[in-house]
Structure formats: C-alpha cells, structure tokens
Amino acid sequence: MQEPTCLKPEGVSFMKKIIQVKIYKGEKFYVAECVDLPVVTQGKTLDEVVENIREAIDLHLEGESLEEWDISPDFSVLANFELEPVHAKA
Numbered sequence: 001m002q003e004p005t006c007l008k009p010e011g012v013s014f015m016k017k018i019i020q021v022k023i024y025k026g027e028k029f030y031v032a033e034c035v036d037l038p039v040v041t042q043g044k045t046l047d048e049v050v051e052n053i054r055e056a057i058d059l060h061l062e063g064e065s066l067e068e069w070d071i072s073p074d075f076s077v078l079a080n081f082e083l084e085p086v087h088a089k090a
Helices: 046-061
Strands: 016-025 030-034 040-043 071-081
Touching: 016 046, 030 046, 040 046, 046 071
Parallel strands: 016 071
Antiparallel strands: 016 030, 030 040
C-alpha cells in the first residue's frame, strides 16, 4: 500500500508560521529550547525565560533569510511547558 503524499502546487513552498519551544524547569532555572532552531536560553522565572527566548530567536534570525529557514515573516512562537510528575500520597 502506498503512503499518502502531500501535494503542493509547483513553485509553492509551505513556510512555518509557528516556531515551537519547549520549556522545562532545570536545577536552578527555567530552560527554553527551540524545536525548530538551534536556540536555547534560560531564566529565573517563566516570564524571564519567555522574554529571553523571544530575544534569542530574534537575534538568531537577525540578518538571516527567513526563506532559507522556511519560516514565514509573520511567525508566532508556541511554547510547551513540561510539568514534573506529581505522585499521589497514600
């Protein structure tokens, strides 16, 4: 059985409109890692790490051709926060 393929018109490229970020609690700080770009940062608070990841993404892409990265100029950042497991007490 043949797997389905995504058909797109010739000459049309699909650019990412969302840059995904994973945020988790490290030993001392919150850490944010981009899934789509080689960008990592940290912050003492969630607000600080969010501000830092936005700035780090902007700095990483500054002077770059977004087209080469397949990123739309009006991209959004989607952050996922990893929660530590909680165990019920008996």
